[in-house]
Amino acid sequence: MARRFAPKNRNFYRMSVVLPLLAAMLTSTGCNIYGRPQLATKQQVMLDAQCPPEPGRVPAKELAKVTLPAYVIEPPDILLIDALRVVPKPPFKIQSFDALQVIVEGTLLEQPINGLYVVEPGGMLDLGPSYGKVMVGNLSLEEAQDAVFKHLKRVLKEPQVSLTLAQAAGQQQIAGEHLVAPDGTINLGTYGSVFVTGLTLEEAKVAIEKHLAQFLDAPLVSVDVFAYNSKVYYVVTEGAGFGDNIARFPVTGNETVLDAISQINGLSRLSSKDIWIARPAPSGVGCDQVLPVDIEAIMKGGSTATNYQLLPGDRVFIAQDQWIAFDSIIGKVTAPFERIFGFSLLGTSLVQQINRFPYGFNPNVGFCWVAREVYGVHNPQWLLFRAWLLTDAPSWLRNAYGAYGPEVAAWIHDKPVVKAALKGLMDQVVGQYDVVATVSSQR
Secondary structure, X not given: OOOOOOHHHHHHHHHHHHHHHHHHHXXXXXXXXXXXXXXXXXXXXXXXXXOOOOHHHOOOEOOEOOOOOOOOOOOOOEEEEEEEEOOEOOOOOOOOOOEEEEEEEOOOOOOOEEEEEEXXXXXXXXXXXXXXXXXXXXXXXXXXXXXXXXXXXXXXXXXXXXXXXEEOOOHHHHOEXXXXXXXXXXXXXXXXXXXXXXXXXXXXXXXXXXXXXXXXXXXXXXXXXXXXXXXXXXXXXXXXXXXXXXXXXXXXXXXXXXXXXXXXXXXXXXXXXXXXXXXOOOXXXXXXXXXXXXXXXXXXXXXXXXXXXXXXXXXXXXXXXXXXXXHHHHHHHHHHHHXXXXXXXXXXXXXXXXXXXXXXXXXXXXXXXXXXXXHOXXXXXXXXXXXXXXXXXXXXXXXXXXXXXXXXXXXXXXXXXXXXXXXXXXXXXXXXXXXXXXXXXXO
C-alpha cells in the first residue's frame, strides 16, 4: 500500500520548494544588479533634490528647466526647406515646367493674355485657344518675348508683349520636406545632394545655399526641422516575467518624467513605484547618471524635486512589482509539473468514466445482450446500437437495459416474431448513423 505524507511532511515539502525560490528572487533584486540604485543612495538623491547643496549641479527639472543646445541634424530627421530665391545663372534658357509671367496689351475682346503660363513638355507655351502655342524652349527671356510677339502679330494688329520668369522649374525640387538619408545627405533633385549631418540649422542653411550657388544666382533658402526623429528618449517597463516593453518618443525640449509616464498611459499592474532615469554620458567622458524618481510625491503631492527634465538618450526605467514577478517565477517552475499531473488526472478520469459502464468498452462481451440476440453476433449493427445506448440513450432505458438485458435476451432467443418487432425499433436508431453494415471478423 502506498505510503501517505503526513500534513506536517507536506508543509515541510512545500516550504522546501518555496523558500529557495524566494531567496533566489530576493538575491536577484539586490542593490547592484541591473544598475538598480541602492536604497541609501536613492534617499540621499531625494534629499539633495529637495535641498541641493550646490544648485548648479542639480539636474534640470520641472519649474527649473534649461534650454537645450542648438539642434544638430542627424538621420532620420526630416527637414523643411523653402526656396526664397531661385534664379538660374545667366545666360538663362527656358526649360519645361518653367512658369512665365506674360502680359499682352491689345488682345482680342474678352480674351486677355495676363497671368502665369507654364511651359509644356517639349518647350511649347500655350496662350489660349484663340492664340495657339508658341515654341519658347531653350530660348532666353528676350528671345521668347520676341517669339511671342511675332506669333501674336498673325492675329493682333499692334500687340505689346511683356514676358518675365515667375518661377523656375528647379524651385519645385528644392522646396518641401527632405529626409536625411543614412549617409547624412539630403537630395535636392537635379541639383544633387548636400551633406547636413552634424550641422545646426544655420550651418545647414549655409551649406545648402553654397551648394546651390553652383547652379543659381545668389540662392536664398530657409531651413527648419519638420520631424524630430533623431533625438529621442526611452521608457522601459519591466514586465515581471511577462516580457519587458520599450517605448521610444521624440525629444522636443520640454518633456519631464510625468510627461513620459503619460505617454504610456500611466503605470500598469505589473509596475511598481520604483522609477529612475538612466542618463548615458558621452563616450569615454564621465560616468552614467542614475536619478531616482519619487513618483508618488510627483503625482500625489505635486512635487517637482524629482520630476526631471528629459534629455536626448535618457532611459526612464519603471521597475516591476516584485510580488507579481515572484508569482511569475513560481508559475514558470510549477507549470511543467502541473501539465504532467494534468495529463495524468485526465487519463485517470477517462479510465474511471469508461469503467462506470458494465464491462467497459469491450465490444465482445457485456451490456448489449438484446441487440446481439436480435441482429446476430456477426452483424456489426448491434455495435452501433450499443454505442447509442451508452452515449445518447435516455438514462432510464440504459439502467433498465443493464438490469434486465440478459433475461430479455434469453427469453426472445426462440421467439422470431418478437425479435422482428425489436429489430424494427432498433433499425430506427441504427439508421441515424448512416452506416452500411459489413461482415465482421470471426470472434
